[in-house]
Amino acid sequence: MIVHPDFDPVAVSLGPVSVRWYGLMYLIGFAAAWILGRCRASRPGSGWTALEVDDLVTYMVLGVVVGGRVGYMLFYDLPALAANPLSLFMVWQGGMSFHGGFLGVLTVVWLWGRKTGKGFWGVADFTAPLAPFGIFAGRIGNFINGELWGKATNLPWGVLFSDPRAGGVPRHPSQLYEALLEGAALFTIVWLYSAKxxxxxxxxxxxxxxxxxxxxAVEFVRLPDPQLGYLAFGWLTMGQLLSLPVIALGLWLILRPAHEPAAA
Structure with a gap:
């Protein structure tokens, strides 16, 4: 069993200004996307300039933050949003959705593709390898905050979280599982695949x-959001439900004929 270090959520304090770990992880993720994007743009024949990467990443930040927050409120906490629409702006209370951020980024990609003439898939394929590092950083932020833990476990790497809602029992560090799979493993797969x-x-x-x-897969050992619980069968979570169309989209994009025209 591992005892969670119970980190101070504030990473740095400069007078009245406090920088929280979760916000810092987002900043690290965006910085990594910018660096990796410039690296890809520097390749011969990439068709991208450093300035285009700078501008695109700036807009992607807005897409992730706005989409992530709106998506969380719509997918995971709609009753609270209906009761108090201003809760959408209460970002200090937490609540960001990957799937919402994904839709936000897709919107940015579509607009940017039209503006620059690169097309939707031209921009999407360029940015896809940039995202996993940000996911990795975000999940590390979840672990630092001691949130989004998993089910109880007797495995030696089970983590004892200090939050009373964790029940005082070791739990799967599902945040770290996601960091390794959705972050490190996904980055390796997509980065290598995109080399050709x-x-x-x-x-x-x-x-x-x-x-x-x-x-x-990770949702099987991660506890669902308490305001939603399981949606069906005693195991289906909102995260799994939202992942199904993402999987279907991936399969279609990989398997569709090469001669089929891409969407503009």
Whole structure:
């Protein structure tokens, strides 16, 4: 058994300004996307400039934050949003959804593809390898905050969280499972796959497929959000339900004929 270090949620305090670990992890994720994007743009024949990467990442930050927050309130806490619409802006209370952020980024990709003439899949395939590092950082932030833990376990790496709602029993560190799978493993798979030229949408398809599979699998040992519980069968979670169309999208993008025209 491992005892959670019970980190101070504030990483750095500078007078009245406090920087929380979770926000810092987001910042690290965006910085990594920027660095990796510039690295990809520097490749011969990439068709991208450093300035285009700078602008795209800026808009992606907005897509992730706005989409992630709106998605969380719609998918996971709709009654609270209906009771108090202003709760949408209470970001200090927590609540971000990957699937909402994913939709936010897709919106940015579509708009950016039209603006620059690169097309939707041209932008999506370029950005797909940039995202997993941010997912990794976000999940580490979840672990630092001692939130989104898993089911009780007797495994030697079970973590004892200090939050009374954790019941005082060792639990699966599902945040770390997701960091390793949705972050490190997904980055390795997509980055290596994108090193070669593929049909439009294929890189995005690999990202979607493996993210959906990894997320669906980890949800079996992660506790569902308490306000929702299990949706069906005593095991189906909202995270799994939202991952199904992501998996389906990935399969379609990978398996569709190469000559099929990509969406603009």
């Amino acid at each position: 030229k593929h049909k439009p949408g294929a890189v995005s398809g690999v990202f979607s497929l493996y993210y959906g599979i990894f997320r669906f």
